[in-house]
Amino acid sequence: MGKPFEPPGDREGIESVELKAALEERYLAYALSTIMHRALPDARDGLKPVHRRILYAMRLLRLDPGSAFKKCARIVGDVIGKYHPHGDQAAYDALVRMAQDFAQRYPLVDGQGNFGNIDGDNPAAQRYTEARMTEVARLLLDGLDEDSVDFRPNYDGQEEEPVVLPAAFPNLLANGSQGIAVGMATSIPPHNAAELCEAALYLIAHPAATSEQLTTFVKGPDFPTGGIVIDSAASIAEAYRTGRGGFRVRARWQREDLGRGAWVVVVTEIPYGVPKARLIEKMAELLTERKLPLLADVRDESAEDVRVVLEPRSRSVDPVVLMESLFRLTELESRIPLNMNVLVGGLVPRVIGLSEALREWLDHRRTVLQRRSRHRLAQIERRLEILGGLLIVYLDLDRVIRIIREEDEPKAELMRAFSLTELQANAILDTRLRSLRKLEEMELKREHDALTAEKSDLDALLGSEPLQWKSITQQIRAVRKTFGPETALGRRRTTLENPPDTTGIDFSEAMVEREPITVIVSQKGWIRTLKGHVADLSAVAFKGDDSLKLGFPTETTAKILVLATNGKVFTLDAAKLPGGRGFGDPIRLMVDLDEGTEIVTAWPSRAGTRLLMGTSDGRGFTVPVDGLVANTRKGRHVVTLEDKAVVSHCIEVGDGDHVVACGDNRLLVVFPLNEVPEMARGKGVRLQRYRDASLAYLSVIRLAEGLTWPDSAGRTRAVVGEELAKWVSHRGTVGAMAPRGFPKTNRP
Incomplete structure (x- = not known):
């Protein structure tokens, strides 16, 4: 092995890091950044950082619901310059979506100008559009100046931004959220705010309420574009319980x-x-x-x-x-996924259910209430301290004025003479002479009494959990009234309905244009269609030495049933059969036909009809057509065969009442149809008994009309009434010699 690679030059200050560890560390940092700061919403206010920063920047620009509009370019500039160091187009796209009433159930931004439309057209450039906050956004920011949430330094440390908004509105579920992070995603559809408020009120009264119980109030999503949700109540309840699922929405x-x-x-x-x-x-x-x-x-x-x-x-x-x-x-029908993957507590990504999502919001509202109450209490205590000093001063105004005029250090002397705090002394020194009237003293006493009463109420509120929940209940009821079902914005737009019963509709037939055709099957098992109902098939050409086996009129919407000698029935769609001027295609290419198996017959399926199946060894049974249709190439095995027997006949029963069976030994028997059982599958019963023969002819007739057949001259011959009695017997008998003139082929 060669020597390990060493970087050239001075190695001082160079640290060796294993590539695998470095990649893992950096990829984990990227994944966490995407999860925490880009893709997943906070469970408390339902916002991602970019949306939170946009609303905060708009608040600092004083774009309240009643104020004048300002250019979106100004808003985007503040957002990316102070809080969100990303591209201006990304920030503008987020701002636009917050203003689209077809994308947001409760828009957070009131836009003026072209903000796109439901057709999917793009909005105008940010220099042309203007915006301000809506009432919903004001509720999300309500109390932000009252120490209700934590602040953190922005990306360059020169500004501060809120970690989360106070969120007096259930925004997570009301407006929903979509996002794809690294290894996880979120998809929360919008809901009706009034229903969420009712569910939250029930959860306050019943802290142990489950998601299934809350679905009494939250029926399902409420989309800004309306539509109809066609899922069952059970599947919706299960989705809300687990936090995962989906909703089928129709136009x-x-x-x-x-x-x-x-x-x-x-x-x-x-x-x-x-x-x-x-x-x-x-x-x-x-x-x-x-x-x-x-x-x-x-x-x-x-x-x-x-x-x-x-x-x-x-x-x-x-x-x-x-x-x-x-x-x-x-x-016109789409599936909206539900994946309530959110940042719980602003830190931990987790999939939560309906009850936990509302609980996160309620707990956050309680924290905000406590922090606002403490903030107000501190303000009251400071003001009461100042008022206490001012009231002391009013007892000896002349001495106060003398100290201020004559002493070199009036503040220190006031604090010593009247036992005042530094805050009280500063307040006295800042008081104007014109305020030193008797009327002002009475006003100060009234203010002192009012603040003392308010302080007592706040102390009671902070010391009592029931009082806190009572206050939150009043806030939620106010929100529900603002966005109630009687308001234009709060009225439910999406309804929940059961889809129409379509069990009796054959959609494969409905999706095909109904046209008349003629199906042709050749002796060698090739199949094709001709347009229209062709009565004379004598001019139809076939391939090589092939010839016509059968042909019948039908329509493109029909199912064609094909019976094979091995007892299987295959189903073909008439619309998919080859047409045109060719010879068609072999049926073997369309279905799984066993080697050595031949086609017995084919016919269009008609619901409600019955068929009489017959085998070469003289067995048979009736079968309803509805049970023969198969959806696979393997077909449906209907007739069970013994030894070397094959399926040889398939006759539509129609309104007949007797069966005619004739063997190739020219013995013929007629027996009642009700002696033949109806079966879905099997080998059937004995129709006619043979010794060294097989079934050659099978038919169903009306006994009153007799047995008829055409002779060689084209005339119709018949055996009716008493003449036919000679052959009428029971199934399973041998029968009698066929009538005179009966075709020698034993097949009329």
């Missing part, structure tokens, strides 16, 4: 009649976070690609409100089916 729509049977669907609310322009663009693309067969056109007729018009392909389309198909393929 709100209504059918609008145009007269004469014509109608359109009008979408008035779209899911949260979906740009309307992108939604319509994607729908238009799917429409062009013919993936939305039930939809004819989509138009955006929105002005201030959302109005997206969806025109159906035809009047016969069910609007529920149309919308359900659109919900499946477009962003």
Whole structure:
């Protein structure tokens, strides 16, 4: 091995560090910085540092709700210059989002100018837009000057910024939060503030309340763009209990009649976070690609409100089916994740549930109340000390005036003569002569009494936890009144509903444009379709020595069932079958058909019908078509076979009441259909008994109409009534020789 690398030159002052340890240390520092100072919100005020700094800078600029607007460039300049040393565009983007009423349930910034729109258009540059705080932002900052929260030095140590805001508004859940950190993320949808206040009040009265109990008040998210949440109450409760989950949100729509049977669907609310322009663009693309067969056109007729018009392909389309198909393929339905990963106490990232999130806010409000009360108490005590000195002075004003006029050190002499503190002496020396009136003395006494009473109340408040919670309850009730359901901003926008019952709707059929076709199956198992219902198939060409096996009319929305000789039934979508001028494709390429297995027959599935299955050894049973449809290439195994028997017949029962079976030995038997059991799967029962023969013909007839078949001349021959009695027996019998004129092939 070679010698280890040594840096050239003087090694003094150089410290060797292992690369692995250095990378771990630096990456951990980066991860912690991202988690703490960028991506995750504080559970107490629901804000990330950039939002907190924007609001604090706006407060210092005195941009209160009733004040004049100021340029956003001025706000951004203060934010990045004093508190947030990042790019101006990043800070402006955060400011813009705080002002967008379609992004924030309760906007924190009142914007003037172009702040973007629900279509996804960008806002104007920061030099053109203006902003000020909203009432919600004022509540978050209320009490900031009263020592209610801690402050810390800014990035250069020349200014101070709050660690957290007092937050008199439940902002974490009311406005929600989104963020991606290193190794963790947060996603909290917005909620209704009035419901959160009611839940918080219940939590104050019942400290042990669980998240499930609080869902009585907090029904679910309340998005600024409205919409409909279609999750069950149980799944919503589970999401709030664990802090993880998601919500399915659908657009709100209504059918609008145009007269004469014509109608359109009008979408008035779209899911949260979906740009309307992108939604319509994607729908238009799917429409062009013919993936939305039930939809004819989509138009955006929105002005201030959302109005997206969806025109159906035809009047016969069910609007529920149309919308359900659109919900499946477009962003008219989206899933909003819930991941309540927040900084608990401003330090520890943790996923919390609904009850813990509200508890964090309530505990913070109690801390703020205590700190504000202590701050006010200190102010009162200082003022009472000053008032006490002033009242002493009023007892001997002449002596006070003499000391001030004659003594070289009046403050020290006042303190000695009247036993005053330095604060009291300074207050006396600062008092103007015109204030030394009898009326002022009475005013001071009244102020002293009022402050003494207030001090007594604050002492009682700080010494009693129930009184503290009572005060917090009054504050929360005031917030609830401000943002109650009767107000325009507080009214719930997102409703919780059960989706319509779609169990009876075949969406694979609904998503295909209904057109008439003719399905053709060749003797060698090739399948294809022709457009329209073709009655004469004599001109259809086949590959090589192949020929027509069967053909039948159906529609593109149908399911085609294919029966194989091994007793399996396979399902093909008619819309996916090859068409055009070619010879089609082998069925073997579409399903898993065993080697040596042949196609017996194929037919379009019709719900509610029954089929009679027959095997070469004369066994059979009836089976409902509804149980034959399979969704995989492997198909559904229906008939169980013995020895070398194969499935040879499949007949639709229809309204027949008797079964006709004939072997290749020309023995024929007729017996009641009710002697054949209905089964979902099995080998069936004996239909006709053979010694050295197999089943050649199987049919279901109405006994009153008799047995009919065409002869070689094209005439219809029939055996009816008493003539047919010779062959009527029970299943499992040998039968009698077929009627005269019955085809020699034993297959009419």
